[in-house]
Amino acid sequence: MTKKLTALQMSYAAMFSALMMIGANITSFVPFLVVGGVPITLQTFFAILSGILLGSRLGALSMTVYALLGLVGAPVFAQFHGGLGTFVSPTFGFILSFIFTAYAAGKIAEKSSKLSAYIFASIIGMAINYVIGTNWMYVAYKWWAEAPEGFTYQIAWAWMMVPLPKDFILAIFAGWMAHRLERTVNIQKRAA
DSSP states (O other): OOOOOOHHHHHHHHHHHHHHHHHHTHHHHOGGGEETTEEOOOHHHHHHHHHHHHOHHHHHHHHHHHHHHHHTTOSOBGGGBOSGGGGGSTTHHHHHHHHHHHHHHHHHHHHOOSHHHHHHHHHHHHHHHHHHHHHHHHHHHHHTSOOOTTOOHHHHHHHHTTTHHHHHHHHHHHHHHHHHHHHHSOOOGGGO
16 A cells, blocks of 8 residues: 655655756756766766655655656756657666666665665665666667767766766765755655
8 A cells, every 4th residue: 555645745756856957957057067078967966865865765756757857848857858859868768767766775775864874875876877877878879879980888888987986976975965964854754
């Protein structure tokens, strides 16, 4: 039997969907966050934070709402993209992974509210994001998108080494921040 969501829980889920939209397009507001032509987004950060703070179920729901809004055409994905065509984009796997990232990070954090558990949950969430997103990108380039000359599975992973340090630092920060926020804000994730 599933529990119905309260108005407060729905508000939290909507808030994290909105934060995800902002995090995807932060470089539009803060242009100096483009490094070497690569926009520095905060999507992984907010996906992890939603899972830890809201719990696995509500965190995954907030990321599902974000993904569905983008797929129906709202310009909420990075660089203000949206629409069904995004589904065949080589980077759509990262959008899809946010649902699993939030769920996994939330599941781990539901078992322990220690700082070390939150940081562990964050790193696992980031790893899930990379595995799903990179594998989708590889398959997309091999099957339906135009792959660069000489593209291989190793090259797909090599490309991910560029944002890895940023995402690793932000993942640890998300775990620390969630631990601090949970102690000061009554979110009641375990009731979700």
